[in-house]
Amino acid sequence: MATEFGHQTASGHLTVPAESKEPYAADVLAQLYADAELVVARYPQKRSALLPLLHLVQSVDGYITGRGIDFCAEVLDLTRAEVSGVATFYTQYKRHPNGEYTVGVCTNTLCAIMGGDQIWESVSEHLGIGHDETTPDGKITLERIECNAACDYAPVVMTNWEFFDNQTPESTKQLVDDLREGKPVAPTRGPSRVCTFKQVSRVLAGFHDGLADEGVGAGAASLVGLNVAHERGWTAPDTDVHVTGEHQAQATAGGMAAGRHPSTDTPANEPDELPGGDDADKNGK
Amino acid sequence: MTNLTPILTKFWDDPQSWTLETYRRNDGWKAFDKALKMEPAALVQMTKDSGLRGRGGAGFPTGMKWGFLPPPDGGPRYLVVNADESEPGTCKDIPLMMAAPQFLIEGVAITSYAIGCNHAFIYLRGEVVHVYRRLLRAVEEAYAAGLLGKNIMGSGFDLEVTVHAGAGAYICGEETALLDSLEGRRGQPRLKPPFPAVAGLYARPTVVNNVESIASVPPILLHGADWFADMGTEKSQGFGIFSLSGHVKNPGQYEAPLGITLRELLDMAGGMRDPQKKLKFWTPGGSSTPLFTDEHLDVPLDFESVGAAGSMLGTRALQIFDETTCVVRAVDRWTEFYKHESCGKCTPCREGTWWLKQITGRLENGQGSEEDLEKLLDICDNILGRAFCALGDGATSPITSSIQYFREEYIAHLTNGGCPFDRDASSLFAKDNVPA
Numbered sequence: 129m130a131t132e133f134g135h136q137t138a139s140g141h142l143t144v145p146a147e148s149k150e151p152y153a154a155d156v157l158a159q160l161y162a163d164a165e166l167v168v169a170r171y172p173q174k175r176s177a178l179l180p181l182l183h184l185v186q187s188v189d190g191y192i193t194g195r196g197i198d199f200c201a202e203v204l205d206l207t208r209a210e211v212s213g214v215a216t217f218y219t220q221y222k223r224h225p226n227g228e229y230t231v232g233v234c235t236n237t238l239c240a241i242m243g244g245d246q247i248w249e250s251v252s253e254h255l256g257i258g259h260d261e262t263t264p265d266g267k268i269t270l271e272r273i274e275c276n277a278a279c280d281y282a283p284v285v286m287t288n289w290e291f292f293d294n295q296t297p298e299s300t301k302q303l304v305d306d307l308r309e310g311k312p313v314a315p316t317r318g319p320s321r322v323c324t325f326k327q328v329s330r331v332l333a334g335f336h337d338g339l340a341d342e343g344v345g346a347g348a349a350s351l352v353g354l355n356v357a358h359e360r361g362w363t364a365p366d367t368d369v370h371v372t373g374e375h376q377a378q379a380t381a382g383g384m385a386a387g388r389h390p391s392t393d394t395p396a397n398e399p400d401e402l403p404g405g406d407d408a409d410k411n412g413k
Numbered sequence: 414m415t416n417l418t419p420i421l422t423k424f425w426d427d428p429q430s431w432t433l434e435t436y437r438r439n440d441g442w443k444a445f446d447k448a449l450k451m452e453p454a455a456l457v458q459m460t461k462d463s464g465l466r467g468r469g470g471a472g473f474p475t476g477m478k479w480g481f482l483p484p485p486d487g488g489p490r491y492l493v494v495n496a497d498e499s500e501p502g503t504c505k506d507i508p509l510m511m512a513a514p515q516f517l518i519e520g521v522a523i524t525s526y527a528i529g530c531n532h533a534f535i536y537l538r539g540e541v542v543h544v545y546r547r548l549l550r551a552v553e554e555a556y557a558a559g560l561l562g563k564n565i566m567g568s569g570f571d572l573e574v575t576v577h578a579g580a581g582a583y584i585c586g587e588e589t590a591l592l593d594s595l596e597g598r599r600g601q602p603r604l605k606p607p608f609p610a611v612a613g614l615y616a617r618p619t620v621v622n623n624v625e626s627i628a629s630v631p632p633i634l635l636h637g638a639d640w641f642a643d644m645g646t647e648k649s650q651g652f653g654i655f656s657l658s659g660h661v662k663n664p665g666q667y668e669a670p671l672g673i674t675l676r677e678l679l680d681m682a683g684g685m686r687d688p689q690k691k692l693k694f695w696t697p698g699g700s701s702t703p704l705f706t707d708e709h710l711d712v713p714l715d716f717e718s719v720g721a722a723g724s725m726l727g728t729r730a731l732q733i734f735d736e737t738t739c740v741v742r743a744v745d746r747w748t749e750f751y752k753h754e755s756c757g758k759c760t761p762c763r764e765g766t767w768w769l770k771q772i773t774g775r776l777e778n779g780q781g782s783e784e785d786l787e788k789l790l791d792i793c794d795n796i797l798g799r800a801f802c803a804l805g806d807g808a809t810s811p812i813t814s815s816i817q818y819f820r821e822e823y824i825a826h827l828t829n830g831g832c833p834f835d836r837d838a839s840s841l842f843a844k845d846n847v848p849a
Contacts, residue, residue: 170575172489172532173615178597179580183539204597217599217756218580220539236501237700237746238658238732243840274583274750276540277498277507279658279732280665283841289542296842317511318543328542332578340550343543345430346512352665353655354426356681357417364418364652365640 144223149194156188157199164203167334174204178214180333182221187330191222220332222269227262228324229307232273232286233300239275242282243296248272250297251304267308269325280349281316288328290315293347317347415673417681418644418652420632421625422668425512431547433554436515442560444631448523449568456527460630462638464650469495469586469623470698470727472649472716479528481610482618491619492525492533493595493609494627496548497579497586499538500699501750502730505654506624508666510537510544513628514551518574520627522560523634525572528620532573536591539578548576583754587802588621590756601758602802625654645671649715649726659695659733660686660839672718675731676710690735694818698727700747701807703814704740724814737843739834740819741826744811745773751808762805765796769812776823779831786816786823 152160163184168177178200185196192215200211215221233248234240255263255270262269278284281293285300292303293316306313313322319339323331331337357363424430424439436442448456461476482490494517498506510517517535525533537545552574555561563571577595584590585600592614594600613619629651633641642650649671655678658664662683669678675695679685685692692707697714703724705712712722719726734743752766772789775781793809800806816823825833837843 170577173596175597176577176595179539179594180578182580183578214597214599218539218582220581235746236750237743238502240746241734241738241743241836241839242659243842245836246840246842273540274753275499275501275503277504277538279502279504279730280656282658282664286540289540291541291543294841315543319546331542331545332539332580334549334576334578336546336549336553340431340543340546341429345427346425346508349663349665350422350508350512351426352663352682353417353667353669354419354422356667357419360416362416362418364420364423365644 144192144194144197146194148189148191148196149198152188152195152199160184160188160199161203163333163335164199168203170334175206178204178206178211179218182211182215182218183329184333186222186226187326187333190326191224191226225262225266226325227269228267229288229322230269230271230286230325231300231304231307232271232276232289234274234276234278234282234284234286235272236275238279239283244283247283247285247295247297247300251300254301255304263308265308268304281347287313287315287322288325289332290318290322290328291347292316293349315343318343415669415677417667417669419668420652421509421513421516421628421654422666425508430512431514431551433515433551433558436513436519440635441515441631442519444634445519445522445526445560446566447634448526449566449570453527453529456523456634459634459638460527463633463641464638464645464648465626465629465633465641466649466716467623468625468629468653468728470500470701470725472726475622475626478610478622479524479620481608482528482620483611485529489532489615489617490528490530491614491617492521492528492530493588493592493614493619493621494521494533494535494624495586495588495591495621496535496537496624497591498624498728499583499586500701500728500730501747502656502658502696502699502732503728504656504658504730505666505728507541507544509624509628509654511541511547514547515555516628516631517548517624518551518555518561520630521574522555522565522572523630524620524622524627526570530620531571532575534595534614535574535576536585536595537576537578538585539580545576545578552576582756583750584756584802584804587804590802591621592619599756601756602804604801646713646715646717648717653729655714655729655731657682657731657733660690660692660735660738661733662686671715671726672713674711674713675705675733678714678731679710679733685733685735687735690737693734693736693738694740694743694815695731695733696727696811697724697729697731699730700732700750701725701803701810702727703810704818706818724810735839737834737839739777739832739836739839740815740822741773741777742832742834742836744815745770745777747811748773748808751804755804755808759801759805761796762800762802762808765792765800765805766808768792769796769808773812776826777832779826779829781827783824783827786820790816 168174181200197211235244285292285295319342465475466472585594589603590600609619655667694704752770755766757763796805
């Protein structure tokens, strides 16, 4: 199973079912135009609105439909090929109807080793589906996902891009069972309930759903260092004895303050510098 | 002994840590007040003097990056914050933006003023929807309080901030791929030069900075460049968030001066999850930085020392693996990641990562031969320095470093006819069976 992940086939091209090209109902289309206008207005150039507009299409259709591509192309003066080219590049855009909940098990190295592989196998077997497949009831689409920036909570499962921290095979099977039964499910760090895939897609299009104030500021692992500092009485260096930024700026207006090591003296590594430094670069060119 | 220095993490334990009100109670937006009374050039100079270097991995001096912008020509100039945090192991910006997004928004305001930008963008990876909500809310609150918008606090300075969600692509953490993505294209890196400072977003002068770099600007301005530069080492100044994950007792975020060692951090983190099981290997700054072993516990975690020891400080993403872990399995999975995320633009990376994955996969399964190790190194040699961006280079790091330190373990897979490790022993669930 693992070796198949990331396997590229001809389906890497965007093939949408014929019915997905049926026109939008008039009221749906009117709302789409109204929303698209707000999205386009956020950017100096309208093409920048393409990623949020594709999220918007998913908020209506549940995946990237043929009509959704037509809509984006029309609004942004792009060809359908240009829109499809973007839609197929990014993993969050779905090429076929998606479940109400995307359950993503992190199987990148750190999570995999901490148990993500076992979680993946048990939940995949439990649901009888593999990567990017959906349960027959249309509730769950299962995915193997890459690192989601929560390694201190490994192993991590994302449900509609909300954090479920420190999961086990049992907790994840319970999670998908609850989702399929329509029970309310709350992430570890996030709002008080998991929204549907379409609802979340609308947020990703930049339309706030008012849930920002729900949930914790920081989870337990985010606070471990702060707690150690509290216990040991550590704080950042005292700030009162130093000159303020204003004085600092004046003091250094004609050059560097005495005793400092100006960054201009430091041989800077270029943003694209190679691991291994100069030698690697010479070998490479 | 190095102490922790909670600055950006200082009030993350507040029950409403993300609100403007909490941030104000913690000196929030005072630095911006100060900035508006200063000359923009003085702010750039202050940032140079502080020694702040990019916190996104490359460590390029932040103030110098700002200074690279050409003189104003009357056209727009942009600040783009790289909030695409996707490097495996890296998990500092996401909790920062979830817990204290106002740090970033104030940093954006100050930086924009310093570089003459009137429209800033925060490019957030799309797979963290609650963080997106927090950023949208933080920007709303700042607008409502008159901290963003037109003629801010009567200063004549205008600033619009757009928070943009990506859609799932590791490569968009590369700054020029990020710009292409923000322009509504496939996220593929651009040829440099021209650098973004000259021709970035919409071909206009653009500064691209990491979240933590920008969030560090308000405290620097508030307390002075000296205050910041006095922390850390001579050439790696200031503080940073160190993210410990894996087989440690208390994984999580530890904010400390640069130059702290893993030995010190491990002590603060309660040691390894099982003291009987030795540290085997770790990454100093994400999967793209060559592996370290227990020989490197005392390497100061600053740009120079980590570089001198053969790796890179990167994003201070310390993924820690004990002796229950199969290094071949770990490297095989990272290689799968690079293969999956290669954008396809350049041949060495597109084809090379594909070949690497085939070989690491068969080695992990005990197939292949010892010659495969030389083949791996040869392919790596043909990717490193020949790929269009750092993704290809990064893909070679775990492979070459693991063969350097653990060649016998690769060979053991061959003689054993498969992986000799019990993968359940390295899982979190196994931890429950370990005596505390």
